[in-house]
Amino acid sequence: MKLLLLAAVLPLAAAYNSFPSFLSSSRRSAPWKSGAKVSTNMFLTRRPGTPSTALFAEQLGGGGPPTPRGNDGDDNNDDGNGDDNPLSSLQRWFKSPEAAEDIKTYTLSLFVALTIRFFLVEPRYIPSLSMYPTFEVGDQLAVEKITKRIRPPRRGEVVVFNPPQAFRDMVFDSPSDSSKKAKEALIKRVVATEGDVVVVKNGNLFINNEQQDESYRAEKAFYDFGPVTVPPGQLLVLGDNRNHSLDGHIWGFLPKENIIGRAVYLYWPPWRFGNDGLN
Incomplete structure (x- = not known):
């Protein structure tokens, strides 16, 4: 597939x-x-x-x-x-x-x-380092849109989504700026789904009291977070570059309906072709 x-x-x-x-x-x-x-x-x-x-x-x-x-x-x-x-x-x-x-x-x-x-499926361009080292600025990847119609997102998957209202309220100075940027998609990794209890402590991520394997991240987080429980119909998404990402630990949870698709392959540049770090 x-x-x-x-x-x-x-x-x-x-x-x-x-x-x-x-x-x-x-x-x-x-x-x-x-x-x-x-x-x-x-x-x-x-x-x-x-x-x-x-x-x-x-x-x-x-x-x-x-x-x-x-x-x-x-x-x-x-x-x-x-x-x-x-x-x-x-x-x-x-x-x-x-x-x-x-x-x-x-x-x-x-x-x-x-x-x-x-x-x-559609192509997407990476504009920032919030997902480094999985993605670098200028990388282009394939985002498939079929899976979201079949099942909900899973932990570890990298998703592209429309920014939630909480993000727009935090980032943009006026409603007009917010509406202009409403369709500018973001890309993050799903770390927790509905019902999960999330804690970030001493730089490590814990889901339901179990420490998670975060070999994909750039470094340990410099912040503590939680405990919080992910509400129904919501997700918690974080950037792989934990300390340089405006993500769910700042603006909260992501509604599932905001998801555009799931990143499945990096196809440009060709020497980095593949799906390393993508579940």
Whole structure:
């Protein structure tokens, strides 16, 4: 399952972000192709009853029948065939079989990319050192969204979530700032689930009176915390970089409904590829 999700997310960032520009460039190029075809046919296609040399002379102004002019004698008047009109070229391209096929392909690609991103897996970027050493600034990881629909989060899992109201009230100076940042996701590790009794003492984490293995953390915590009991429907999340993380020991518990997904693989940079430290 994890390998399937990883295979889906690797091309996702490039496909999803580059699609509009790709579509745009394709549409721009199509009229050019149409114009090029018209110009090529103008010089290389022999008209019925007209020798090819006469055709070259006619087009280059060296002989042949004179080009009809408008009543005002303007040499730049359009001959009425619309070949030099960009709008006409664009309209012809949209009516062509190639355009219909391209539009179908781009639409299907966009639909697949959006479906994967919103319902299955999405890429995420690490902006801070709060999860060091598991993640470093600039790391990119795959976040899957299926598990949260099947079961609740478990201890040790790294989750991406929307910040709770308590976090926004603490960090932002005004309601307007809070609303602007409401969708900026955070990433932390689940250390306790509903019903767990949590204590941090002498830098060590205890859950239900049992000391936890925290080999993933940067160092022991410099603070004491608890005892607290995690309420129903809530989680306690902490950063692996205990002393440099604005997390649950400061702003409290995280509602389960705020969770976006579970981090499953780090895919960038490639030399750190894998799921070390992720449950």
